Amino acid sequence: MPALLPLLVLSLASCGEKTAPVEAAADPLPDWANAVIGDMDRSADPCQDFYRYACGGWMDRTELPADKPSWTRSFSVIADQNREFLHQLLERAAAEPDAKDADWARMGHFYGACMDVDAIEKAGLTDLQPELDRISALADARDLWPLVGELGMIGADVLFTGEVEGDFLDPQLTILHLGPGGLGLPDRDYYLKDDPASKQLLADYEKHVAAILTLAGDAPEAAAASASAIVAFETKLAETHPPREELRDPSKTYHRLDRAGLEEQVPSVDWGAWLAAQGIPDVTTINVYSPEATKGMAELVRSTDLDVLKAYLRWHLLSAFAPQLGQAFFDEDHAFYGVKVYGQQEPEPRWKRCVRATSRAMGEVLGRYFVEEKFGGDSKERALAMVEDIEQAFGEGLEQLDWMDEATRKVALEKRDALGNKIGYPDKWRDYSGLEVTADDHVANVLAARRHEARWWLDQVGKPHDPTIWYMTPQMVNAYYHPLFNEMVFPAGILQPPFFAASQPGTLNYGAMGSVMGHELSHGFDDSGRQFDPHGRMVQWWSDEAVKNFEERAACVERQFDGFEAQPGLHVNGKLTLGEDIADLGGVRTAYRAWKKRYPDEAGVAGLTADQLFFVAYAQAWCTVSAPEYEKMLVTSDPHAPARFRVIGPLSNLDEFHEAFSCPVGTPMHPENTCEVW
Numbered sequence: 001m002p003a004l005l006p007l008l009v010l011s012l013a014s015c016g017e018k019t020a021p022v023e024a025a026a027d028p029l030p031d032w033a034n035a036v037i038g039d040m041d042r043s044a045d046p047c048q049d050f051y052r053y054a055c056g057g058w059m060d061r062t063e064l065p066a067d068k069p070s071w072t073r074s075f076s077v078i079a080d081q082n083r084e085f086l087h088q089l090l091e092r093a094a095a096e097p098d099a100k101d102a103d104w105a106r107m108g109h110f111y112g113a114c115m116d117v118d119a120i121e122k123a124g125l126t127d128l129q130p131e132l133d134r135i136s137a138l139a140d141a142r143d144l145w146p147l148v149g150e151l152g153m154i155g156a157d158v159l160f161t162g163e164v165e166g167d168f169l170d171p172q173l174t175i176l177h178l179g180p181g182g183l184g185l186p187d188r189d190y191y192l193k194d195d196p197a198s199k200q201l202l203a204d205y206e207k208h209v210a211a212i213l214t215l216a217g218d219a220p221e222a223a224a225a226s227a228s229a230i231v232a233f234e235t236k237l238a239e240t241h242p243p244r245e246e247l248r249d250p251s252k253t254y255h256r257l258d259r260a261g262l263e264e265q266v267p268s269v270d271w272g273a274w275l276a277a278q279g280i281p282d283v284t285t286i287n288v289y290s291p292e293a294t295k296g297m298a299e300l301v302r303s304t305d306l307d308v309l310k311a312y313l314r315w316h317l318l319s320a321f322a323p324q325l326g327q328a329f330f331d332e333d334h335a336f337y338g339v340k341v342y343g344q345q346e347p348e349p350r351w352k353r354c355v356r357a358t359s360r361a362m363g364e365v366l367g368r369y370f371v372e373e374k375f376g377g378d379s380k381e382r383a384l385a386m387v388e389d390i391e392q393a394f395g396e397g398l399e400q401l402d403w404m405d406e407a408t409r410k411v412a413l414e415k416r417d418a419l420g421n422k423i424g425y426p427d428k429w430r431d432y433s434g435l436e437v438t439a440d441d442h443v444a445n446v447l448a449a450r451r452h453e454a455r456w457w458l459d460q461v462g463k464p465h466d467p468t469i470w471y472m473t474p475q476m477v478n479a480y481y482h483p484l485f486n487e488m489v490f491p492a493g494i495l496q497p498p499f500f501a502a503s504q505p506g507t508l509n510y511g512a513m514g515s516v517m518g519h520e521l522s523h524g525f526d527d528s529g530r531q532f533d534p535h536g537r538m539v540q541w542w543s544d545e546a547v548k549n550f551e552e553r554a555a556c557v558e559r560q561f562d563g564f565e566a567q568p569g570l571h572v573n574g575k576l577t578l579g580e581d582i583a584d585l586g587g588v589r590t591a592y593r594a595w596k597k598r599y600p601d602e603a604g605v606a607g608l609t610a611d612q613l614f615f616v617a618y619a620q621a622w623c624t625v626s627a628p629e630y631e632k633m634l635v636t637s638d639p640h641a642p643a644r645f646r647v648i649g650p651l652s653n654l655d656e657f658h659e660a661f662s663c664p665v666g667t668p669m670h671p672e673n674t675c676e677v678w
Contacts, residue, residue: 032504033605047663051644054619062625066346069630073623078496079477086355089369103365106437113442114354120442121326127443135313141306145270149277153454154447156320158182159297164457166465168254171484171536174460179289180241183234187637191238206231208336212318215328226311233312240296245576250531253289262286266298280458324446343627361449363473364430370475371425375492380424383495387421390517393594403549411541415534420487425474481523484536488520506599511617514591522586522678526579527554556675557581564645566635577641585650586678588618592656611660619647
């Protein structure tokens with residue numbers, strides 16, 4: 001990211017002792033040390049801007065790839081390495097689809113069809129024509145709802161969203177959840193803000209909608225008129241949506257209804273027809289995240305001309321498939337979303353897009369091959385041992401909290417003890433035998449894959465939770481904590497260098513991957529996760545005094561991040577990012593405790609003490625360059641703060657960091673008022 005400093009950087013005074021300059025060593029440094037030192041800017045003052053100190057060398061020589069909106073030293077590099085492995089795998093499968101089993105052939109055919117641009121051009125809109133014809137044939141608004149259900153099955157989420165998840169009070173029961181949706185831009189604020197940049201982007205969006213409709217065969221004048229009506233409709237729909245930060249509080253998004261209750265609250269929607277179109281006509285239990293938004297959506301539909309609704313549905317169907325269609329559709333989609341919304345100047349090479357499409361279509365098929373090659377030996381055991389260290393350190397931190405009463409602490413420790421851990425890959429692989437693909441029709445394959453995925457999830461509704469389910473594929477460079485099942489999941493994709501490697505010292509493994517593990521664990525105790533008990537039920541297990549003390553500490557973190565300015569006039573939304581900020585703070589503190597206990601005598605390198613190296617390793621996991629458009633999108637709609645604030649914010653609150661770099665009180669990395677939660 002651009003090396004902008006937050007508003008709290010007010011003083012240029014020295015922060016006391018700096019680390020010693022690098023001197024010629026008698027013995028050459030190991031490769032990992034050369035990489036760490038080479039990516040730093042040791043001329044920067046670590047107490048003024050630690051992000052610059054840890055990442056400056058990397059940022060100075062790293063240009064944002066033209067085909068990426070953002071690039072990190074860790075996540076992006078690992079993802080590229082993982083993708084290249086999958087690329088070679090899929091090229092072999094496409095060339096020899098009969099060499100192995102049915103899954104091998106399935107992924108080879110899917111990837112091969114995606115790469116066949118001539119066949120895609122020749123097919124045009126043929127595969128989408130049945131749905132386009134159904135939209136055109138709508139003669140009555142009452143016939144709208146089964147079509148809305150069918151469009152949702154193929155990835156064109158219109159009007160609202162449906163999600164399959166556990167019940168908040170009975171997490172072992174899988175139910176359907178309804179939420180706000182149906183917008184073509186990333187967030188309601190893109191429609192409702194009135195600054196010049198937002199107005200210009202909305203105008204560009206309208207031109208983009210018209211361009212896609214024109215490519216689909218509309219006369220330019222008719223396409224422009226439809227686009228204007230669509231944007232006006234979506235703006236009204238955006239007005240019904242609550243601010244994104246309000247949807248983060250599970251206590252405010254749980255409104256469980258039976259079928260009769262939903263039909264009584266929102267009678268103008270034919271819920272039976274919508275559910276039947278998705279193959280779940282007998283569903284009786286539904287949670288509505290925002291009843292006001294659902295009612296507002298239904299009233300808007302009831303008062304909108306049918307021709308506008310048909311244009312809206314047609315646009316969203318075409319938009320959902322534009323990246324998969326011929327070159328003209330792809331180019332127009334990229335010119336708006338890629339360039340203007342995300343700041344990605346050039347499209348990715350086709351093979352990368354086809355690897356991603358295949359992984360989305362049958363992620364656990366590719367995942368099986370990935371873990372065989374990339375996650376062997378004792379990797380799983382080593383990662384699990386680190387997780388256990390993190391859990392132990394978090395528990396020791398709980399014991400030391402002076403703001404938590406004993407009764408609440410007891411249950412908190414029980415929740416820690418009840419944590420489930422999934423490492424690397426699932427114990428039971430998904431079955432894709434019902435997914436039929438061909439070797440020569442990409443859009444048909446995408447349609448089949450999206451329907452297959454939707455049916456698989458919808459088939460869980462009304463059933464007990466399946467504990468073998470993973471919500472990420474093994475090759476993903478990510479991790480998650482699930483509050484309803486009180487489990488942490490670390491795919492094999494992220495358990496790779498520089499996050500995690502047997503050849504790296506504990507400082508690097510715990511500073512990077514250990515902080516990720518601590519981050520996910522801390523999610524169980526952030527402002528949202530803390531509302532769920534050891535069994536994943538949304539119940540109040542805290543004392544009133546503990547709640548009050550927690551909220552005071554969380555408010556400190558929220559204020560701190562509100563003060564960070566990502567771009568001139570664009571501040572981080574501390575309420576939106578609060579859960580992630582608490583998790584970052586708890587994660588690095590917990591990882592530090594775990595590392596100190598496991599490696600009490602670990603040495604530093606090249607003038608860095610072991611403690612300094614630990615914090616540099618944490619920061620370097622977040623070294624990032626981003627397009628300003630992408631950063632704006634993140635600040636507007638993403639619950640994670642921009643990368644540099646995920647370094648500056650947490651570390652500026654840690655006494656261990658202040659001591660490691662001798663940062664006096666009052667300097668930017670050691671403010672007078674620090675925040676502490678876990």
